[in-house]
Amino acid sequence: MSNLTAGTNAAEAAPRSAEEVAKSTGERPDRASSPSLAKGLFLGELHQDLATPYPMLDPAERGRVNGLIASLYEIRDELYDPRRIEEQRWIGDEVIAALGEAGLLGLYVPEEYGGQGLSQTGYCRVSEEFGRIDGTLAVITGVHMSIGYKAIHMFGSDAQKERFLPDLAAGRKLAGFALTEPTTGSDAFDLQTRAERQADGSWKLNGEKRWIGNGNRDVVVCFARSEEHGHVALILTPDMDGFDSPFRYDTMGLRGNDLRHLTFHDVTVPPENLIGEPGDGFQIAMNVLNNGRMSLGTGSIGSVKKLIDLTVEHIHDRQQFGQRLADFELVQEKVAWMTAQLYGLEATAYLTTGMMDAGVEDVSLESAMIKIAGTEFLWYAANRAFQLRGGEAYMNDSPFPKILRDIRIFPIFEGSNDVLRAFVALSGLKVVGDELEGLGDLDLLSPVRSGGLVLDYVMSKVKRRVAPSRLTHVHPELRPLAEPLSDQVGRLREQSERLLRKHGRDVRSRQHQQKRLAAISMDIVGQIATLSRMTAKMNREGADGTATERFIAETYTSRAAARVGREFDRIDHNDDHVTDQIAHVTYRRGGAGFELYPGDGPADAGTGEGT
Numbered sequence: 001m002s003n004l005t006a007g008t009n010a011a012e013a014a015p016r017s018a019e020e021v022a023k024s025t026g027e028r029p030d031r032a033s034s035p036s037l038a039k040g041l042f043l044g045e046l047h048q049d050l051a052t053p054y055p056m057l058d059p060a061e062r063g064r065v066n067g068l069i070a071s072l073y074e075i076r077d078e079l080y081d082p083r084r085i086e087e088q089r090w091i092g093d094e095v096i097a098a099l100g101e102a103g104l105l106g107l108y109v110p111e112e113y114g115g116q117g118l119s120q121t122g123y124c125r126v127s128e129e130f131g132r133i134d135g136t137l138a139v140i141t142g143v144h145m146s147i148g149y150k151a152i153h154m155f156g157s158d159a160q161k162e163r164f165l166p167d168l169a170a171g172r173k174l175a176g177f178a179l180t181e182p183t184t185g186s187d188a189f190d191l192q193t194r195a196e197r198q199a200d201g202s203w204k205l206n207g208e209k210r211w212i213g214n215g216n217r218d219v220v221v222c223f224a225r226s227e228e229h230g231h232v233a234l235i236l237t238p239d240m241d242g243f244d245s246p247f248r249y250d251t252m253g254l255r256g257n258d259l260r261h262l263t264f265h266d267v268t269v270p271p272e273n274l275i276g277e278p279g280d281g282f283q284i285a286m287n288v289l290n291n292g293r294m295s296l297g298t299g300s301i302g303s304v305k306k307l308i309d310l311t312v313e314h315i316h317d318r319q320q321f322g323q324r325l326a327d328f329e330l331v332q333e334k335v336a337w338m339t340a341q342l343y344g345l346e347a348t349a350y351l352t353t354g355m356m357d358a359g360v361e362d363v364s365l366e367s368a369m370i371k372i373a374g375t376e377f378l379w380y381a382a383n384r385a386f387q388l389r390g391g392e393a394y395m396n397d398s399p400f401p402k403i404l405r406d407i408r409i410f411p412i413f414e415g416s417n418d419v420l421r422a423f424v425a426l427s428g429l430k431v432v433g434d435e436l437e438g439l440g441d442l443d444l445l446s447p448v449r450s451g452g453l454v455l456d457y458v459m460s461k462v463k464r465r466v467a468p469s470r471l472t473h474v475h476p477e478l479r480p481l482a483e484p485l486s487d488q489v490g491r492l493r494e495q496s497e498r499l500l501r502k503h504g505r506d507v508r509s510r511q512h513q514q515k516r517l518a519a520i521s522m523d524i525v526g527q528i529a530t531l532s533r534m535t536a537k538m539n540r541e542g543a544d545g546t547a548t549e550r551f552i553a554e555t556y557t558s559r560a561a562a563r564v565g566r567e568f569d570r571i572d573h574n575d576d577h578v579t580d581q582i583a584h585v586t587y588r589r590g591g592a593g594f595e596l597y598p599g600d601g602p603a604d605a606g607t608g609e610g611t
């Protein structure tokens, strides 16, 4: 396969896991070392050249992005009715046609295939507006563009691109991404669907998939396993005999998203529908998800902006106890939290897309971070916004019930957040382990092999230009906020090394510590991104005119630094063992746990099998 990762040539033998992928590519002499801001932090390095100056969208593209966003809002005003979409359980063919005509379904597709040719940043800026308008719109467009036809765009042959992309970019066809199966969820490596190569080069596909958006539409990129060749990625079309969608799922939210069960009975898939080479399927799926996660994160940012708008409007109008809700401190606390978090998250998201646009090959950790932080921020922001709306929010004619129903799946799909946390931490630890004698071969990533593809950080110390752990490219007035980063980055390296030496391979199961390392690295990246963003603004507009924004940036940065400090402390001072024991007690005793009064519980409550 030619282009699994930029700068990498094909791994001839199909690797069996992400860990082996890393090893096999790592041994190649022509393999470029991949810089990564987040992975570098685990090594105690701060690659500020990746984060500064803060990336900007060039003015020409910005103009185009704004034009596309304007057309999106015209479509919303004329055609988009979320309530009707829920009732008819489909976004509507007329909406799809309008989005397609406006270029909104082919945002990053090169112009030669009829797309808009936007950068990752441009694409994510528009995705943000999808999320701001409606969760269902964000998901349907995301399924189509972010994951559905992404594999064709990233890894397809020229012939495949010519055959499929023009119709997909124009919205004449819709795409789906079929990975999940009844027994295969987070551990996506373990596919049961089988594809066996036939003598004529075609593939015979058997198995089933569940929860596939657009699964009964026009083009489905399906992942399967071949006994002989490993994982494969195949393009399916509905005209193929034996390819069926026997039913649609009835979902709590995103009710306009057509979610399907798919079955394959001896489906013959022609050889020209194989993406990449036999054996590349898993890497393709992971690359697509690494990339696609970004727009879920920026879509979540858009949704939070809408929640803030809804909240601010309400708390200014509504009076209780003789004053506006807006004037109560505990109301302000919630709004301020949303605003400050949003600032840092937005800075991180568009730093990451900017790095991708600049050709930084490895942003797998950063994109996982944005997915985790964005989707959870959205959920907690929705909770606060709901609270401030009071009982009105609970009424079905308010926007809140639908928002809550729609967004609850975000932390679960496209990589469940806890799996991604483990992926972030273990990928960072792997980089440290690779450097330490005797710890480079621990197969650290096997528990999260479906978290994402692993790229080698560096091949050797000799090749690496070691970066000092300081952020110096910041506006002089922001330096006091940049200084603590040196200590944080140093401690991250120190603690990572210590945990690796202490637990060795067992660090794979130390998820409490993994969660802390993930949180620390996320908050460090957040601080760097925020300071970089603010520096760019101050350099452009001067320190005086940017005081309000700076105040928010400073608040985000200092709060993130405080969280980092707390998480470091908890690495050594925690009650993890108690947590584990309580979980096991609960497993044994069941939900009823302990009776408040003797003899009060149901007869079968609590087996009392000891603690």
Ligand SMILES: Cc1cc2nc3c(=O)[nH]c(=O)nc-3n(C[C@H](O)[C@H](O)[C@H](O)COP(=O)(O)OP(=O)(O)OC[C@H]3O[C@@H](n4cnc5c(N)ncnc54)[C@H](O)[C@@H]3O)c2cc1C
Pocket: 143, 176, 177, 178, 179, 180, 184, 185, 186, 187, 210, 211, 212, 213, 251, 254, 259, 409, 412, 413, 414, 415, 416, 417, 418, 419, 422, 447
């Ligand atoms: C509305 C909707 C749309 C979807 N669209 C698509 C689609 O278009 N294409 C597609 O292929 N799939 C799709 N999916 C499937 C989705 O990607 C999966 O739900 C997701 O991958 C998680 O798998 P699972 O639900 O089987 O959860 P499981 O893998 O069973 O995990 C359940 C929970 O267990 C915990 N957990 C699991 N593993 C670990 C671990 N290693 N460490 C710690 N905790 C862990 C996590 O809390 C996790 O959330 C969709 C699902 C839904 C509900």
